[in-house]
Amino acid sequence: MFTIDWSAFTPVPSAVGGVLIGAAAAALALGGGKIAGVSGIVGGALADALAARAQTTWRLQFVLGIVLAAVLWSLWGSIPGTFTHTSWLVWAIGGWLVGAGSRLGSGCASGHGVCGLARLSPRSFAAVATFTATAIATAVAVHRLLH
Amino acid sequence: MDLLALFCGLLFGLGVLLSGMSDPTRVLGFLDLAGPWNPSLLVVLVCAVLTAFIPLQLAQRRRVSLLGEAVAFPQTRPINRRLLLGSALFGVGWGLTGLCPGPALAALPSLHAAVWLFVASLLAGMASVELWQRRVAQTRLADVHTP
Numbered sequence: 001m002f003t004i005d006w007s008a009f010t011p012v013p014s015a016v017g018g019v020l021i022g023a024a025a026a027a028l029a030l031g032g033g034k035i036a037g038v039s040g041i042v043g044g045a046l047a048d049a050l051a052a053r054a055q056t057t058w059r060l061q062f063v064l065g066i067v068l069a070a071v072l073w074s075l076w077g078s079i080p081g082t083f084t085h086t087s088w089l090v091w092a093i094g095g096w097l098v099g100a101g102s103r104l105g106s107g108c109a110s111g112h113g114v115c116g117l118a119r120l121s122p123r124s125f126a127a128v129a130t131f132t133a134t135a136i137a138t139a140v141a142v143h144r145l146l147h
Numbered sequence: 148m149d150l151l152a153l154f155c156g157l158l159f160g161l162g163v164l165l166s167g168m169s170d171p172t173r174v175l176g177f178l179d180l181a182g183p184w185n186p187s188l189l190v191v192l193v194c195a196v197l198t199a200f201i202p203l204q205l206a207q208r209r210r211v212s213l214l215g216e217a218v219a220f221p222q223t224r225p226i227n228r229r230l231l232l233g234s235a236l237f238g239v240g241w242g243l244t245g246l247c248p249g250p251a252l253a254a255l256p257s258l259h260a261a262v263w264l265f266v267a268s269l270l271a272g273m274a275s276v277e278l279w280q281r282r283v284a285q286t287r288l289a290d291v292h293t294p
Contacts, residue, residue, distance in 0.1 A: 005183030008176055010167060011190050017166025018191040022198025024159035030202045031151045033212030033219055036159060038248040043273045050277055058152035063252060065156015066163070070256040073164050079257035081170035088264060090243050095265035097240025098247060099272025105233025106221065109247045110159075112234070113192060118199035119207055119220070126226045131238030138242025139178035147181075 025115050032058065037111020038066075039102035105131070148216055160253045166191045169254040171245025178242050 025036040045059045070079055086094075102108040105127055107116060112131075116124020167173050168191060176185030209218050241247050246254070246265055254262045 002180065003183050005176060005185045008173065008183070008185045008187070010187050014166045014187040014190040015194045017162045017164070017168065018194025019198045020158050020162030020165060021191065022162075022195035024155040024162060025195070025199040026202030026206075027151065027158070028155040029199070029206035029212075029220075031213050032148050032155075033206065033209070033214075033216040034152075035220060036155060038252065039273075042248060042252075042270075043277070046270060046273050047277050050274060058148050061149045061152040062156040062159075065153045065158075066160035066249065066252045067156075067255055068153075069157045069160025070164060070169075070253045073161070074256050079164065079169055079254055080167045081172070081254055081257065081259070081262075083171065083254070083257075083259040083261040085172055085175070086244060086261075088261070091261045091264045092268045094240040094244035094246070095251075095268025096272040096275075097236050097243070098251075098265075099240075099269035099274075100276050101233045101235070101237030101240060101272070102248060103233065103273045103276040105230050105235075105237055107234075108237060108249070109192075109241075110249045114195045114199055115203060117196045118203040120204075121221075121223070123221075123224065123226050123230055127230055127234040130231050130234035131241060134235045134238030135178050135242035136180055138239045139175055139245075140181045142243065143179050143181040 021110070021114060022118075025110070025118070028062070029115070034058065035111055035115045036062070037107050037115055039099075039108040040106070040111050043099075043103045101131075148214060151214060159249065162195070163250050163253045169250040169257075171250075174241075174245040174247075174250070178245070 028034050028036040041059045041062050045055060048055050073079060107124065107127055112124040112127040117128060163169055168188065173185060173187055177188035206218060207220055212218055244265060248269060251262060251266050251269065255266060
């Protein structure tokens with residue numbers, strides 16, 4: 001039976017958080033002409049490092065900004081998440097799939113999900129439909145396996 | 148540009164943390180349709196896309212950004228097998244763990260070993276694609292030079 005978990009639903013912080021994420025993507029695109037896609041940014045920096053090229057510094061600054069936001073956040077409260085729901089092997093395999101998949105597919109939830117949909121890119125619509133479908137199928141399969 | 152990227156990273160990280168998306172159980176609450184469903188992630192995505200919509204539409208019609216940078220958005224390419232396969236793999240990793248690249252970076256300062264393992268595997272996955280791509284490129288180059 002499909003039920004909505006109203007106790008875990010947090011519309012206001014989610015909406016404000018979403019607006020901030022969208023504003024970050026907007027500022028980077030209008031101001032800097034760049035897509036705020038985390039996998040593209042991290043992957044691009046990694047590609048530079050592997051090829052022993054000079055780093056494009058804005059990418060590192062963006063990553064630094066995310067980590068710095070979390071460091072500042074942790075001065076006030078704890079970072080949401082306990083990260084204990086699954087095993088080491090799953091964290092390792094899942095991380096590898098997320099890294100390899102986002103590079104092969106040229107984007108993740110921020111690049112395709114936020115920027116790509118806002119640009120009305122057909123490729124991003126296809127990517128979001130695909131990864132949401134396989135993510136839901138995987139999460140449901142894991143649920144059935146455990147319960 | 149560097150300062151703008153740092154600012155955008157801060158804003159993005161704050162948005163992820165405020166929306167609670169660094170918490171994989173909240174993401175899985177959205178993906179796992181077999182359990183009680185948490186619609187919060189949908190609110191985050193919709194608000195982010197709506198906020199970014201007009202700025203990204205304006206940005207992709209410009210050749211030079213407000214700060215004088217070249218607008219370097221991905222060119223329109225067809226929807227190909229690589230995009231769909233990559234996105235499918237990404238989705239499986241996302242559905243297994245409930246983490247994707249942006250929230251994973253924002254969760255690093257929580258110092259949970261699971262997050263660091265996830266990010267290390269994510270970088271390994273990205274590096275695998277990078278090295279595979281380079282091998283394919285070299286093989287093609289070798290083919291061209293073979294009489």
